Amino acid sequence: MRTFLMIALLTSSTAGFAADTQMDEMQSVIKTQQEQIDFLLKQLDDTREVVLALKEQVDANAQATAEANEKAEILADNMESQPVMAESSTRFGGYGELHANMLENQVTGEDSNVLDLHRFVLFFSHDFNDRTRFMSELEVEHALSGDGKPGEVELEQAYIEYDWATNQSMRAGVFLVPVGILNETHEPPTFYGVERNPVEKNIIPTTWWEGGLQFHGGFADAWRYDAAFHSGLYTDADDNYAIRAGRQKVAKAKFDSGAATGRIRWLGIPGLELSASVQYQDDITQETDPTAGSAWLYTGHVSWRHKAFGLRALYANWSLDGEGPEEVGADRQNGWYIEPSWRFNDKWGVFARYNRWDNKAGNNSDTEYSQWDIGINYWLHPNVVFKLDYQDQDAPDGKKELDGWNLGVGYQF
Amino acid sequence: MALLAAWLVILTSQVAFAMETVYQEPGEFLEQNLPGCQKQVLWLKNDTKARIEQLVSHPYPGVRIRYCEKEGKTAWVLDEIGKTEPITSGVIVNQGRVEQVHVLVFRESRGAEVHRGAFTRQYENAALERDNTLDRYIDGITGATMSVSAVNRQVKLALLLDEVVREKSDDN
Numbered sequence: 001m002r003t004f005l006m007i008a009l010l011t012s013s014t015a016g017f018a019a020d021t022q023m024d025e026m027q028s029v030i031k032t033q034q035e036q037i038d039f040l041l042k043q044l045d046d047t048r049e050v051v052l053a054l055k056e057q058v059d060a061n062a063q064a065t066a067e068a069n070e071k072a073e074i075l076a077d078n079m080e081s082q083p084v085m086a087e088s089s090t091r092f093g094g095y096g097e098l099h100a101n102m103l104e105n106q107v108t109g110e111d112s113n114v115l116d117l118h119r120f121v122l123f124f125s126h127d128f129n130d131r132t133r134f135m136s137e138l139e140v141e142h143a144l145s146g147d148g149k150p151g152e153v154e155l156e157q158a159y160i161e162y163d164w165a166t167n168q169s170m171r172a173g174v175f176l177v178p179v180g181i182l183n184e185t186h187e188p189p190t191f192y193g194v195e196r197n198p199v200e201k202n203i204i205p206t207t208w209w210e211g212g213l214q215f216h217g218g219f220a221d222a223w224r225y226d227a228a229f230h231s232g233l234y235t236d237a238d239d240n241y242a243i244r245a246g247r248q249k250v251a252k253a254k255f256d257s258g259a260a261t262g263r264i265r266w267l268g269i270p271g272l273e274l275s276a277s278v279q280y281q282d283d284i285t286q287e288t289d290p291t292a293g294s295a296w297l298y299t300g301h302v303s304w305r306h307k308a309f310g311l312r313a314l315y316a317n318w319s320l321d322g323e324g325p326e327e328v329g330a331d332r333q334n335g336w337y338i339e340p341s342w343r344f345n346d347k348w349g350v351f352a353r354y355n356r357w358d359n360k361a362g363n364n365s366d367t368e369y370s371q372w373d374i375g376i377n378y379w380l381h382p383n384v385v386f387k388l389d390y391q392d393q394d395a396p397d398g399k400k401e402l403d404g405w406n407l408g409v410g411y412q413f
Numbered sequence: 414m415a416l417l418a419a420w421l422v423i424l425t426s427q428v429a430f431a432m433e434t435v436y437q438e439p440g441e442f443l444e445q446n447l448p449g450c451q452k453q454v455l456w457l458k459n460d461t462k463a464r465i466e467q468l469v470s471h472p473y474p475g476v477r478i479r480y481c482e483k484e485g486k487t488a489w490v491l492d493e494i495g496k497t498e499p500i501t502s503g504v505i506v507n508q509g510r511v512e513q514v515h516v517l518v519f520r521e522s523r524g525a526e527v528h529r530g531a532f533t534r535q536y537e538n539a540a541l542e543r544d545n546t547l548d549r550y551i552d553g554i555t556g557a558t559m560s561v562s563a564v565n566r567q568v569k570l571a572l573l574l575d576e577v578v579r580e581k582s583d584d585n
Contacts, residue, residue, distance in 0.1 A: 076476050127497060131522075163522040166434050221529055224556065270532045271552030307550045 188410020291324030329363025524560030
């Protein structure tokens with residue numbers, strides 16, 4: 001019994017010891033786990049703080065981004081509200097041309113070699129507002145003007161232009177008469193040939209400007225019109241009533257007889273212009289010659305450019321009333337030319353032109369001129385051109401018949 | 414005297430006229446020619462801006478250009494100065510080639526012939542060459558040289574911007 005008790009005691013004490021050990025271990029595990037939980041909870045708290053901080057940061061960044069975007073939009077709006085191209089309301093431009101003419105009179109065999117700064121032109125314009133502007137063109141011809149000098153200083157344009165409606169304008173002042181191809185657009189890079197063609201020069205007569213009032217504008221999409229009321233020509237018997245000699249250039253011009261010019265143009269196909277002009281003057285001698293009277297000018301032209309091919313053709317005819325002009329054959333003065341051309345690229349182009357004109361076409365004598373021109377243009381820049389051409393003239397008996405080479409350089413800006 | 418009177422009447426009635434001719438509102442142009450397009454903004458980086466300024470030959474003050482895009486096509490509404498006033502045109506570009514050109518608003522006193530379909534149809538299918546020229550000749554209009562030049566610049570600019578947009582989407 002004692003033994004049994006001893007064994008039981010020993011066993012129970014051993015079991016008790018084992019239970020205690022297990023308890024300790026469990027407590028230790030629990031403690032460790034608790035520490036880990038505490039650590040994890042702390043980490044969780046830390047992470048939460050970090051997340052919150054990050055969220056604040058993200059919110060702040062989003063706000064900063066929105067503010068930056070808003071500022072960029074404001075800046076962009078501000079910049080876009082500026083004009084596309086800042087430009088002064090007062091502008092100037094110009095054009096000029098230097099010519100070398102190496103010609104020979106086929107009648108006398110005499111050479112005529114000339115180097116001439118033919119034209120030096122400055123444009124000045126000013127926009128008073130969107131609708132009202134001033135335009136002027138001041139020209140020095142042949143470089144040197146004055147008594148006995150070859151040149152002239154000329155004011156070819158000086159007018160106020162007012163846009164009185166959409167696509168409708170009016171001009172008051174000195175303006176280029178709306179006739180022909182070259183009279184209004186004659187900057188050297190815009191045409192072939194060193195010299196302007198002799199038909200427009202002697203018949204129209206280019207360059208021709210008058211003072212008065214001009215209306216111009218467009219209608220029905222492809223149509224444009226001009227209607228001008230202005231000073232007129234002043235020819236006389238001493239000049240055989242030649243039209244070109246009648247230009248007064250608005251220099252204390254006689255104004256006993258005015259003139260009216262109308263023009264209509266059709267621009268319905270890109271590259272094509274069809275145009276017709278008519279002018280009436282009721283006394284082309286400004287009431288100084290009772291043997292002369294009214295005069296009519298009719299002109300028509302086509303200007304076409306399609307890809308490399310170009311074509312210009314013009315006809316002009318003056319009819320002068322009165323026995324004075326009729327006696328010398330000046331009652332009819334007319335001419336025409338045709339000019340095909342080929343533009344190889346932006347730089348090179350060639351042309352040929354045939355011209356016929358007669359300032360005494362009303363008589364039965366041989367008074368008609370004809371001229372062939374053939375040549376080449378080289379555009380160093382769209383606004384700078386070098387030109388070379390050869391002219392072969394056929395003149396009436398007793399008149400100069402000039403054949404030879406022309407070389408030129410011209411510019412516009 | 415009658416002429417002078419007519420002139421004075423015209424001068425005093427100037428407020429009755431507006432010089433701006435709106436052929437089509439820009440929104441209507443987009444709706445009609447690229448319906449359902451997504452409005453986008455192209456911000457102009459320095460190199461893009463340099464290319465634009467080289468192409469149009471004048472400073473370009475903007476820093477972004479808005480456009481509309483749908484199925485690879487882009488629509489651009491652009492302003493360019495003709496002689497003194499901006500001309501507003503709309504250009505639709507499809508993968509580097511012009512699909513349509515419309516002059517939307519014209520403000521100059523002359524040169525309005527550029528809005529005609531006979532002129533703008535010349536640009537259809539045109540592409541931009543490496544030297545900033547178009548791959549075809551555009552017949553001009555007598556007396557409207559500066560307006561023609563402005564529309565040329567707008568079409569070339571639209572083609573350039575379309576190229577920039579496509580380069581950008583390739584990078585992404």
